[in-house]
Amino acid sequence: MPRRSAKSLTRQAKQARAKTTVNVIVDAAAQVLIREGYAGATTNRIAERAGVSVGSVYQYFDDKDAVFARLIDREIEAVVSIFSAGTGIPEESLMSALRRLLTVAVETWSYGPQLYRQLEHVPDDALRRRVTEAKTLLAGFIRSLLETHRAELRVRDLDVATFVVINASTGLSTNATTEMYGEPLVETTVELLERYLIA
Amino acid sequence: MPRRSAKSLTRQAKQARAKTTVNVIVDAAAQVLIREGYAGATTNRIAERAGVSVGSVYQYFDDKDAVFARLIDREIEAVVSIFSAGTGIPEESLMSALRRLLTVAVETWSYGPQLYRQLEHVPDDALRRRVTEAKTLLAGFIRSLLETHRAELRVRDLDVATFVVINASTGLSTNATTEMYGEPLVETTVELLERYLIA
Amino acid sequence: MPRRSAKSLTRQAKQARAKTTVNVIVDAAAQVLIREGYAGATTNRIAERAGVSVGSVYQYFDDKDAVFARLIDREIEAVVSIFSAGTGIPEESLMSALRRLLTVAVETWSYGPQLYRQLEHVPDDALRRRVTEAKTLLAGFIRSLLETHRAELRVRDLDVATFVVINASTGLSTNATTEMYGEPLVETTVELLERYLIA
Amino acid sequence: MPRRSAKSLTRQAKQARAKTTVNVIVDAAAQVLIREGYAGATTNRIAERAGVSVGSVYQYFDDKDAVFARLIDREIEAVVSIFSAGTGIPEESLMSALRRLLTVAVETWSYGPQLYRQLEHVPDDALRRRVTEAKTLLAGFIRSLLETHRAELRVRDLDVATFVVINASTGLSTNATTEMYGEPLVETTVELLERYLIA
DNA sequence: AATGAATGAGCGTTCATTCAT
DNA sequence: TATGAATGAACGCTCATTCAT
Numbered sequence A, B, C, D: 001m002p003r004r005s006a007k008s009l010t011r012q013a014k015q016a017r018a019k020t021t022v023n024v025i026v027d028a029a030a031q032v033l034i035r036e037g038y039a040g041a042t043t044n045r046i047a048e049r050a051g052v053s054v055g056s057v058y059q060y061f062d063d064k065d066a067v068f069a070r071l072i073d074r075e076i077e078a079v080v081s082i083f084s085a086g087t088g089i090p091e092e093s094l095m096s097a098l099r100r101l102l103t104v105a106v107e108t109w110s111y112g113p114q115l116y117r118q119l120e121h122v123p124d125d126a127l128r129r130r131v132t133e134a135k136t137l138l139a140g141f142i143r144s145l146l147e148t149h150r151a152e153l154r155v156r157d158l159d160v161a162t163f164v165v166i167n168a169s170t171g172l173s174t175n176a177t178t179e180m181y182g183e184p185l186v187e188t189t190v191e192l193l194e195r196y197l198i199a
Numbered sequence E: 001a002a003t004g005a006a007t008g009a010g011c012g013t014t015c016a017t018t019c020a021t
Numbered sequence F: 001t002a003t004g005a006a007t008g009a010a011c012g013c014t015c016a017t018t019c020a021t
Helices: A006-016 A021-040 A043-050 A054-060 A064-086 A094-108 A112-119 A125-148 A158-173 A182-197 B003-016 B021-040 B043-050 B054-060 B064-086 B094-108 B112-119 B125-148 B158-173 B182-197 C003-016 C021-040 C043-050 C054-060 C064-086 C094-108 C112-119 C125-148 C158-173 C182-197 D006-016 D021-040 D043-050 D054-060 D064-086 D094-108 D112-119 D125-148 D158-173 D182-197
Strands: none
Touching: A021 A043, A021 A054, A021 A064, A021 A112, A021 B021, A043 A054, A064 A094, A064 A112, A064 A125, A094 A125, A094 A158, A094 A182, A125 A158, A158 A182, A158 B158, A158 B182, A182 B158, A182 B182, B021 B043, B021 B054, B021 B064, B021 B112, B043 B054, B064 B094, B064 B112, B064 B125, B094 B125, B094 B158, B094 B182, B125 B158, B158 B182, C021 C043, C021 C054, C021 C064, C021 C112, C021 D021, C043 C054, C064 C094, C064 C112, C064 C125, C094 C125, C094 C158, C094 C182, C125 C158, C158 C182, C158 D158, C158 D182, C182 D158, C182 D182, D021 D043, D021 D054, D021 D064, D021 D112, D043 D054, D064 D094, D064 D112, D064 D125, D094 D125, D094 D158, D094 D182, D125 D158, D158 D182
């Protein structure tokens, strides 16, 4: 499998998205959010980066937070579709499945850990709740995957195992550095999880 | 070791701090930051909670972000002092040292992961740089600890090991839940790291 | 004479009006103005109620206030035509003439006092001037009516009498309540004016 | 009784009012409201006329409408205090009482009919409700005054009489002109009411 | 002619910062 | 030193107006 860099896939993903005004604005919001943080992500700044006027932002979104809500939904959808699609492969080993999911997740993650970091700290409660819901959804997927492979596991408590898998993975990937990202990051994570989960 | 121990230690730490106006203000800033988030942490709110006037805040700090800068410095100092103190014990095993550091870190961390989470997203660049510096400092401590115990390690690359130790630990602890915190959290983390680091 | 008569007359008046786009828009403006007040009478809302696009509003009117100007003109024309028509009846007593005018005015007034009240507070100066002009016009009609019946009057100063007739009438009718409207309102007004004007 | 003009009394009233920042702002709001209408009465315009910054407006008022609410309350208080004070005089004839009330009301009315006219059409419901309440209060005073003098009245229905007294009076006074204001206005109104009420 | 997406000036409001007391 | 009323730039958002289709 020729390894395409996460970056190029991300770029493709962005180009593939129909360049509707809505998407242009959501993309602009993501970029401004990463560069300036939530406090600096003003409606005027977002509009400017999107190349539209403030008025256009409000033509498509009820208010500023609705833009971020849409952004969150888009990211959640991406992750959920990866994990939903992944359940269909039979006879796949646990670590192979985890590696596959991590790889695709990292590659699909449009703006990487930087966006995710900012998104988790958007002040609006409703927005954060969406992120939490996504996490719960994710936990369900992981738990059922672990359940399928229970025989191989050295860890007794599946809830603890799920907690570790999710939070160790996100702990590493949200802190990806220039020296540690892409495939090496996935491999390191897989190694960490394998030694923890399997005897 | 019951949960309340951490709390009482935190309380002690706060009581030990000289009740200078500066410290009163910085404490108020931390509390408001946790309760209201950065957006809600207005200078008036901080001053009010500190029991002083806005003017007094500006008597001791150049601007609002200087208050948070001081808060970050204080947290960094706390972490540094823990890890500095920790190097003195000879013949201690790696996992024993990590367990001790994690335990003390969790207990000493004045406002816990909540503050840390908010602090990482303070908009000012200089502030974020300080948080990064703290991480680098921490990485140095962990790396030298790992170096001391290199013989026991199955991981070759010390940078990778350091990256994993720090980010897996913070990944778990910043996502502490009501079912997974305190000693169980430390034990789970130690287990994860032990299986990863040691053959 | 039951209340519904006024309503049906209003409806007739509206139906009689040629259904040009201009009139559709002006009617929509009147309805929105009454329902939402001037602040809520946005061009988009008016266009929507008129069943045309905003662009069409600007095809027929220079700007938003021009729509209200046209509305005012239409109301003025209605009043003028009532009073013009009224002068033709010879040998009619003053009170009979006033009663007739009040009755017809109340019935013909397309949108009643509600519209008038809103119209008086449209911010544009030119618009308010038109309302004032209409009042002056009205005052002329009333004055000449009083002049015709000068012999019957106990009031010396015709300007004062005109002032009283107009403003007492509008004072009562713009404050019509559910208990005091329609014929009783007209009768009460006629009684008030009769006792004032005639010995 | 030397007749002091309504204008000079108004000026005195304004000077008597303690020139607190709150009152400066409320006065400014009244002036801007009269000159520009509600739509033109922007917070910045009010602040500018008051000689303070926008921020100061919000130091004393929750929002823009709170300024107008305070203005309405001030006007209501003035009217209520006039009518409350008036009930104490025994043996006073009905018309004498009405003349007295009208005179004081017109003189105390800080900004005259212009302000009242604008005030009645402020868009906020809560504000208009206050004006309505004031009217109800006023109706109560008038009704009890009429009740006291029932014997002298030719009008049977006290509710109708109250309706006429209030709305004819306000009809005339809110349309005061340069030729018809002050004492002549009061006398004309008294004449109108006297002929209506008393045989 | 008719449309309605796009524009951007201007609104109400907040809050970091200053300074007379 | 300490205060807190006052400031005004900058925010989120609306809506009269334009113009490519």
